Amino acid sequence: MALLSERFRSAWKKVGTFTVVKSGGKVVEKRGGSVAAYFMTPDGRVLGAALGAARADYFLDEASWALERAADVAHPTRFPAAHLARSKKILATPGWVSLG
Numbered sequence: 001m002a003l004l005s006e007r008f009r010s011a012w013k014k015v016g017t018f019t020v021v022k023s024g025g026k027v028v029e030k031r032g033g034s035v036a037a038y039f040m041t042p043d044g045r046v047l048g049a050a051l052g053a054a055r056a057d058y059f060l061d062e063a064s065w066a067l068e069r070a071a072d073v074a075h076p077t078r079f080p081a082a083h084l085a086r087s088k089k090i091l092a093t094p095g096w097v098s099l100g
Contacts, residue, residue: 003060003063003064003067004060004063007063007067008039008063016032016034017032018030018031018032019031019032034052035051035052035053035054036049036050036051036052037049037050037051037054037059037062039062039063039066039067041070041073045073047066047069047070047073048062048063048065048066048069048086049062050062050063065086069082
């Protein structure tokens with residue numbers, strides 16, 4: 001986790017709640033709530049995001065990708081092209097749905 005502690009600042013904001021469903025005294029499901037981690041430039045531009053309760057390898061992959069894109073921010077053609085390619089890859093993954 002040195003990548004995260006050396007290269008990113010963390011912050012959080014509660015934006016929703018979830019309901020815990022129990023059966024026989026054990027938690028069987030959590031309904032509702034949302035989690036998203038945004039990787040942003042110091043001036044607030046979003047480089048990438050890890051959505052949902054992410055596995056560690058997925059989260060670190062997204063953080064690494066965002067760091068690689070940080071160098072592209074100043075280049076108006078490379079930055080949008082990288083985002084478009086990444087979006088297509090993510091939406092091709094089973095379980096993701098395009099909202100647009």
